Amino acid sequence: MKVIVLGGDGFCGWPTSIHLSHLGHEVTIADNLSRRNIDNELGVNSLTPITPIQTRIAAWKEISGRQIGFRFLDVARDYDGLLQLLKDQEPDALVHFAKLPSAPYSMKSGRHKRYTVDNNLNATHNLLCAVVESGLDVHVVHLGSMGVYGYGGTGVKIPEGYLSVRASDGQGGWVEREILHPTNPGSIYHLTKTHDQLFFAYYNKNDGLRITDLHQGIVWGTNIPETLRDERLINRFDYDGDYGTVLNRLLMQAAVGHPLTVYGTGGQTRAFIHIQDTVRCIALALNNPPANGDRVSIFNQMTETHRIRDLAKMVAELTGAQITHLPNPRIEAEENELFAENKHLLALGLEPIRLSTALMQEVTQIALRYRARCDVSKIPATSRWRQDNHAQSRGVEASQGLVSGGKRPV
Numbered sequence: 001m002k003v004i005v006l007g008g009d010g011f012c013g014w015p016t017s018i019h020l021s022h023l024g025h026e027v028t029i030a031d032n033l034s035r036r037n038i039d040n041e042l043g044v045n046s047l048t049p050i051t052p053i054q055t056r057i058a059a060w061k062e063i064s065g066r067q068i069g070f071r072f073l074d075v076a077r078d079y080d081g082l083l084q085l086l087k088d089q090e091p092d093a094l095v096h097f098a099k100l101p102s103a104p105y106s107m108k109s110g111r112h113k114r115y116t117v118d119n120n121l122n123a124t125h126n127l128l129c130a131v132v133e134s135g136l137d138v139h140v141v142h143l144g145s146m147g148v149y150g151y152g153g154t155g156v157k158i159p160e161g162y163l164s165v166r167a168s169d170g171q172g173g174w175v176e177r178e179i180l181h182p183t184n185p186g187s188i189y190h191l192t193k194t195h196d197q198l199f200f201a202y203y204n205k206n207d208g209l210r211i212t213d214l215h216q217g218i219v220w221g222t223n224i225p226e227t228l229r230d231e232r233l234i235n236r237f238d239y240d241g242d243y244g245t246v247l248n249r250l251l252m253q254a255a256v257g258h259p260l261t262v263y264g265t266g267g268q269t270r271a272f273i274h275i276q277d278t279v280r281c282i283a284l285a286l287n288n289p290p291a292n293g294d295r296v297s298i299f300n301q302m303t304e305t306h307r308i309r310d311l312a313k314m315v316a317e318l319t320g321a322q323i324t325h326l327p328n329p330r331i332e333a334e335e336n337e338l339f340a341e342n343k344h345l346l347a348l349g350l351e352p353i354r355l356s357t358a359l360m361q362e363v364t365q366i367a368l369r370y371r372a373r374c375d376v377s378k379i380p381a382t383s384r385w386r387q388d389n390h391a392q393s394r395g396v397e398a399s400q401g402l403v404s405g406g407k408r409p410v
């Protein structure tokens, strides 16, 4: 299959690209390398020593004999370039990762909010519009987020995208329908993900586009078997307060002897998936496209749920690290339940990697191995969801000595 991976230089995009190439697909990456520029803006580096995209691709060719194409392209701004890429490649499928994916980054300031909205909405809309204008029959696979459902804890098991409802017809009878599950975004980034759903529903209805929207949980882990074949292929690992996903942050904190920082009570429940399962799910989605005329396929791409304080406890038990609770910079429920369906991808053959079996590997192979590259000053969260909880949280971090880092390694 010919596949274009938009955002193929990123944390999920790079392992997906080489996994698909390993499976025999013909892969072209399109990326504007904005993620690398954001590292420069924030003054941080991936904990793992990632190489430039050109080096990654050359190393993969050397090791596997397979060629991955690369086009430097801003999907949100260069519509003509995107359309030309489609015409040149005539792909069977597009995998869409080209987004600003960090909730804290999207909340940093007015500029960051506006950038997130401009980038994410235009990227998705340009892509859909270009597929229609190209006249090609392309299966679009998008990486969405479980965050679109929100974490309100409604007591309802979250279905895969569509909710069955029963409403009065106003004449004493009832009408039954399946509707898109109501959204409840918790950040500007998540807000853009909720808009994506409407773009997909519209282009599916109006133009018959075949679309799979994967509502992904928080990704943990770093490598897949293909990225382990040579250090030049290594995937990125973010541990900083803006981009580090919660489990990776906790692992890194343990490795450098920093207390494990849990926001609020840590009673927030979130959905998780290992990066190896992410790439497998995408391969499964590509092999099982919706038929012409089908509505948008929505799968919940997550394999387990945990409360944040339980994750911290798990990491503390593995490593001997201490746990500290900080004021929550986010505006969110202190405690929530999260029950979600994920039967579609399991039915397609996904066999999940569990936290309980693979967590220690991540501590030793990544966090401990590369801890000398960690800049502990980048660990604290600096984004605040509202300016009025800013001063309070920073003050607590400073008074607890958390900004300079601890001493006791794991």
Ligand SMILES: NC(=O)c1ccc[n+]([C@@H]2O[C@H](COP(=O)([O-])OP(=O)(O)OC[C@H]3O[C@@H](n4cnc5c(N)ncnc54)[C@H](O)[C@@H]3O)[C@@H](O)[C@H]2O)c1
Residues within 6 Å of the ligand: 006, 007, 008, 009, 010, 011, 012, 013, 030, 031, 032, 033, 034, 035, 036, 073, 074, 075, 076, 077, 096, 097, 098, 099, 100, 101, 119, 123, 143, 144, 145, 146, 216, 217, 218, 219, 220, 245
């Ligand atoms: N990482 C997670 O835990 C997670 C969880 C749920 C969903 N997702 C979704 O998966 C997707 C990828 O996330 P990620 O963690 O790999 O992010 P990332 O920032 O590491 O990767 C995104 C890539 O897209 C590129 N990009 C961004 N805007 C672009 C544009 N306008 N044109 C071209 N390229 C552009 C970036 O340079 C980067 O290489 C996102 O849509 C995100 O919402 C990620």
